[in-house]
Amino acid sequence: MPQPKTVLIVTDAWHPQINGVVRSIELVIKEMEKRGIAVKLLTPNEFKTFPMPGYGEIRLSRTLMKPVYARIEAAAPDAIHIATEGPLGIMARRWCRKHRFAFSTAYHTQFPEYLRARLPVPLRWSYRFLRWFHGAAKYCLVGTPHLKTLLEQRGFTNAVIWQKGVDTELFNPARREPLAYDGPVFLYVGRVAVEKNIEAFVSLDLPGTKLVVGGGPSLEKLKAEYPDVVFVGPRQGEELARLFASADVFVFPSKTDTFGLVLLEALASGTPVAAFPVTGPIDVIGDAPVGVLDHDLKAAALKALDVSREGCRAYAEQFSWAASTDQFLQYLPVKGDTRSP
Template sequence: MRLALVTETFPPEVNGVSMTLGRLCHGLAARGWDLQVTRPVQEHEEVDSLTDKPPFEEFVVAGVPIPGYSSLRMGEPAGFSLHRMWKEKRPDVVHIATEGPLGVAALTAAKLLGIPVCSTFHTNFDQYSDHYSVGFVQRAMSSYLKTVHNQCARTLAPTRQMAEELAQCGYANTGVLSRGVDTDLFCPTKRDEKLRETWGVPEGGRAVVYVGRIAKEKNIDLVMKAFQALSKEHPLDRMVLVGDGPELERLKRKYPDVCFAGMRKGEDLARHYASGDLFLFASETETFGNVVTEAMASGLAVCVYDYAVGREYVRDGENGVVARLGDSCQFIEKTLELAALESEQLADLRQNARKTAEGISWESVVDSFEASLKSLV
């Protein structure tokens, strides 16, 4: 079968959506699917010089930076080109992963050709607007997203909670497409004591880790407040931020004692996870939150909100700690509760986190995606 997948983000870009789509495409290609991936050219990318060719066709269009996210790009609305290509070599199904101009153009082209369209709801862009001083556009953005997705035969969300919330908001034909975790890559055995030394973690101290974009919508300031409260009771602990983003320079100025590890990928990222002890993630805008399951697979004790991946996989007091969504005071309390655990209790919790992650395979996620696509055809 032939799938045309259209997205504004794709590897080697580093984010949860990009990683998920890459996994799905490689998984389907391994099962014999014929794929075409349409995406915008990425920052600093020379398309003609690409040497690592994926096992599928790529159609790369021009892109423009997303406001507030200069490193991410929206694709041009290449509807005419897609219509011409799909008319000559018709896909059995079109999957639209993002709702930007490129995704809408693809939706129009597919409907004109009578090709079934599936979509995924990956990112709460309407909630992001509150964090970038444009909250007045939230209602319009919410309406826009619903209109786009309701023109698709199915909208897949990464958790049951999100699928139910979308249905309550008027989204039609919602379903679930979860996300897996690579437990071979993200593993406690990748722990590196020399790396911990570069972080300045003294004997008897712990590394408190955050991985993700250093951005307002990730609620990064609450993570820092939680660590400040923790460090008053545990002065030997150190905070490590792994990632890049628009808030990075501000945080460097405000918190000179924090270790800023920058963007990390692959085995290097896995070492950074596994070399930590506690993991704080306070985002309220996630549709899933891959970094949480990666941290759990790496054997870290996680503190999250009862939301998205936290609601799906983290059980309070058993394999992590969970705070009520939006309750920043309780998030800090839960951080202190996690940090106050006896060493044996903390070890059990971290071991349970790893066991949970071992049950979340990418193979089952690809199974689910393939079944959804075939049912539409």
């Protein structure tokens, strides 16, 4: 399999956004650069932007084909990965099709379900768009076997597994320390938005403290409606890792995530997980004794208090970004690559 010398990653999700897409790209870039691969980025930061309707924290590029094409050609890549289905992703897809340049994409977000949570848009319309977008790629990278099966049932024919990793140095049980809240502490980390189903967590009658880390369009509304919940806003780096390690249970209420990188970050920190038995938790947790999956989220959260923290850490150590990058490169078409998908 040919090794790329220069990789261009096109993404509509980038700093200052804080989410799993951005973190995944950053960590794969770090691994590729260790291997001597030059990585270039095409992001909204290079253009004028406008706020995504209904989600002002996300800025979308406002540009035309010509400037995007010029940047792609200036990068002179021998491999292209399109990470998102936004304006830049669509324009990069068009450039690749025009020049018969094979590329890979990634399905990071269950976009149809996210959209339906906000607007009455039929799933079949959204999936038709996604089949069009990803169907042009040689490979569409997805986070879990369960999601791969679901997409294949929706007509996808090029889905392959790209398992994510976790930074076990940053997310570490050694960072555990007492928090200034009544225990036990039940933690949520992620966007505070309707598609994350966060109200299923903050509305639970649980002992101790419900702690929410993150920002988003639903933050002020939920702060007003749930004064008993501690909302601390976004946190990053060592401060975030300390909160992961210091919580007693990590609660993941989302039913629309494709993977849930935060699940691995919690486990690497020694913190057991409580979640619904849906895409993401099913593949990351499954039957492993590191969390509790239950349609009753309160029952799952309470049962998770008894899960071994040492077992959580040991389980997370199986997931490395080096192995994740191996998979990413395996499915990254390179000039001269004649493999069939």
